[in-house]
Amino acid sequence: MTRRATRIPLALALLVAGLLLRGSPAPSAALFLAAYAIAGFDVLYGALRGVLGGQVFDENFLMSIATVGALALGEFAEAVAVMVFYQTGELFQDYAVDRSRRSIAQAMDLRPDSANLLVDGQARAVAPEQVQVGDLILVRPGEKLPLDGQVVSGISQLDTAALTGEALPREAGPGDEVLSGCVNLTGVLTLRVTRPLAQSTVSRILEMVETATxxxxxxxxxxxxxxxxxxxxxxxxxxxxxxVPPLLMPGALLSDWVYRALNFLVVSCPCALVISIPLAFFGGIGGASRAGILAKGSNYLEALARADTFVFDKTGTLTRGYFTVSQVSSLELPPGRLVELAALAEQHSLHPIGQAILRAYDQAPDPARASQVKEQPGGGISALVDGLQVVVGSARLLKDQGVPLPEDIPSAGTMSHVAVDGAYAGSILVTDQVKPCAAQAMAGLRRQGARRLVMLTGDSEAAAQPVAQALGLDSLHAGLLPQDKVCQLEAMLAAPGRRGRLAFVGDGVNDAPVLARADVGFAMGGLGSDAAIEAADIVIMNDDPCKLVTAVAIARRTVRIATQNAVFAISVKALVLLLSALGLSTLWLAVFADVGVAVLAILNAMRGLKVPRENNACMVDSPSPQPVAV
Amino acid sequence: MTAAYRIRNLGCAACAAKMERKIKALPGVHAVRVNFLTQRLTLEAEEARLDQLARAAGEIIRKIEPQARLQLPDQPAAKGATP
Structure with missing residues (x-):
């Protein structure tokens, strides 16, 4: 609407000329009419088309009636001024909406224009759509990764800020899965493309944000x-x-009351109201995505703002999901030998506990030293190691194998017991670690008014209790099967007197039903995980629990902005209606109540694009995080 | 079946809300969203009727806002239009 930008000053000039020539009625009236036509012909035309098409009450129609009415009352200057003011407001409004649309698009400017396709060792720039799965592409330093892929050669640092909001770059080398939207910082990478553009991380993120509102x-x-x-x-x-008043009240002037009614018509325009709220959420969703938090709907942001109960899965959410051996107790063998025997038995294990024991062994296990390796049902393994019959697993498994157990056998956490040649030899305690930021995240949620922090986990009470204690959670439900988690959650949702909303936070892998059942389902570490993105309402792209605090802060601010906008728009309109009815308002004020309010609401909504400071609360305002072994 | 379409030159938020109401009233439409901010129409209906309903929706949109146009898949974007 650049034409509007030239028409407005022209009409304004004619209006001023008309005002200067007030002394001579005929020329000034002509100037006013010319100004009115220039400023408002499209409004009048739109109103006419609208009426012919059966559309009354639209903005064009209301403005036309109001200004034509003013002309009929002889208020030429005011009619022109209102039209000019209205058009100026519309221009600003278009500009502001356009700006906000664009700044959100820019905030998510993830999509590169081209990819360097490698054909016979030669890089050729092509559109990312044209690259097929399995093709090789080259990414130079400073370039954005156009597609998801696996590094074939090269080592580099990747800036994932656009996806995760995280400032620290990540290292990528051969074999690593890397995601589109990251920026390659230091080295040249060759990638084998793993997904076509339409299914790439970037496309899915953009699609998600676009449909969120x-x-x-x-x-x-x-x-x-x-x-x-x-x-x-x-x-x-x-x-x-x-x-009505001119008919009923003696001495009331028709023109006086018609003028008041014209004010009403101008104020009755609904756009400022209608735009005030969705734009606030649009800004909030845009701001959240800049912080690496993807909200899949305005409704979820709204529910999160009212959440007072947060329910957490344990492993991978509050803890790192990375097990390490934290204690070895051996009866007779040296502890190192016990770990060696267990590691050799577990050398082919993919289980996280077996992996932890292998890491503790810290050398490459010699496959020749272990034979007759057998996975035992119920979690455990048996093998012949260095000629010794070794069993590694739960106390239950050892008992089933006929190993006599000592009376005071410890059972804390995730403990593997070892038997050698049918005799109990000792135990290896494997523990997960609480995420360094988890405690601050819990404190942050409390500061924001969370009243109940609850953990649901499939792990044993013994493994979960220390985590719950370290984090100061209010309650803990351990040993749950997936369906039990849903039941627990249902019970909490049905609890009498529940006022706030309930958010569930999981890793999105095994807890899809719980995520779906909660008022707001969070998936942590959703970056690159299809299941998580599918199941959750809000996806936190990295696995930092402090992002929850940021998400709540953004949600609260978004709802606050939306409320401010709605209250402001409605009360200004109500006030101007009241003043108009009393004959105290002018058309000028009425136009402000329409377009002026809309512009102010848009500007207010744009605040939502900023990422709140709470994002950094984790690193700044709390004592340095100590990982708690559990 | 859900399909999304662009609306070009959608100028007024209240009009978008009105379009949404009118399109929702079309028989066969299961759900509809006219999003003023993203300038998108999302239409949910039975697949066989989707085309016809999209056309009807385009008519409604044009009637409510004469300069707004629904971009149907078989009508490529005009030159210079924002994608």
Missing amino acids: DRKSRQEAFITRFSAIYTPVVVILALLLAF
Whole structure:
């Protein structure tokens, strides 16, 4: 609408000329009419088309009636001024909406324009759509990864900030899976493409953010319903106001009341109301995605703002999901020998506990030293190691194998017991670690008004209790099967007197039903995990629990901005309606109540794009994080 | 079946809300969203009727906002239009 930008000053100039020539009525009236036509012909035309098409009550129609009415009352200058002011407001409004659309698009400027396809060792720039799965592409330093892939050669640092909001670069080398949208910082990488563009991380993120505002918040649903009633009601009131008092009140001037009614018509325009709320959520969703938090709908952000109960999965959410051997107790053998025997038995194990024992062994196990390796049902392994019959597993497994157990056998955490040649030899304690940031995240959630922090886990009470204690959780439900988790959650949702919303935080892998059942389902570490992105309502791209605090802060601010906008728009309109009815308002004020309010609401909504400082709370305002072994 | 379409030159938020109401009233439409901010129409209906409903939705959109156009898949974007 650049044409509007030239018409407005022209109309304004004619208006000023008309005002200067006030002394001579005929020329000034001509100038005013010319100015009016220049400023408002498209509005009048739009109103005419609207009426012919059966569309009354749209903005064009309301503005046309109001200004034509003013002309009929002889208020030429005011009619022109209102039209000019309205058009200026519309121009600003278009500009502001356009800006905000674009700044959100820019905030998520993840998609590169081209990929360097390697054909016979030669790099050729092609559109990313054209690259097939299995093709090799070259990514130079400073370039954005156009597609998801696996590093074939090269070592580099990747800036993942656009995806995760994380400032620290990540190292990538041969064999690593890397994601589109990251920026290659230091070295040249050759990637084998693993997904076509349409399914790449970047495309899915953009699609998700784009559709997120399709899911209306309750605030938005309310305001659209409200505005659908508001406009006809105000228009009917305007009609009554124009004609009833002059009929009933002796001495009341028709022109006076018609002027008041015209104010009503201008104020009855619904756009400022309708735009005030969704734009706030649009900004909030954009701001969140910059922080590496993907909200799949305005409604989820709204629910999160009201959350007072946070339910957590343990492994991978509050703990790192990375097991290490933290204690070895051996009866007779040297502890190192016990670990060696267990590691040789477990050398082919893919189980996290076996892996932890192998890491503790810290040398390459010699496959020739172990034979007759057998996985035992119920978690454990038996093998012939260095000619000794070794069994590694739970106390239960050893018992089943006929190994006599000592009376005071410890059973804390995740403990593997070892038997050698049918005799109990000792135990190896394997533990997960609480994420360094988890305690701060819990404190941050409490500061933001979380009233209940709960852990649901499939692990044993003994393994879960220390974590719950270290983090100061309110309650713990351990030893749950996946379906038990849903039951526990249902019970919490059905608890009498529940006021706030309930958020569940998991890794999105095994807890899809729980994620779906909660008011807000969070998946942590969702980067690159299809299942997590599918199941969750809000995806936290990295696995930092402090992002939860950021997410709550963003949600709260978004809802606050939306509320401010709605309250502001409605109260200004109500005030101007009141003043108009009393004859204290002018059309100028009425136009401000329409477009001026809309512009202010848009500017307010743009605040949502900023990432709140709480993001860094983790590193700044709390004592340095100590990992707690459990 | 859900399909998404671009709406070009969608100028007014209240009009978008009105379009949504009118399109929702079309028989056969299961769900619809006219998103003023992303300028998208999302239409859910039975697959066989989707094309016809999208066309009807395009008519409604044009009637409510004469300069707005629904971009149907078989009508490529005009030159210079933002994608």
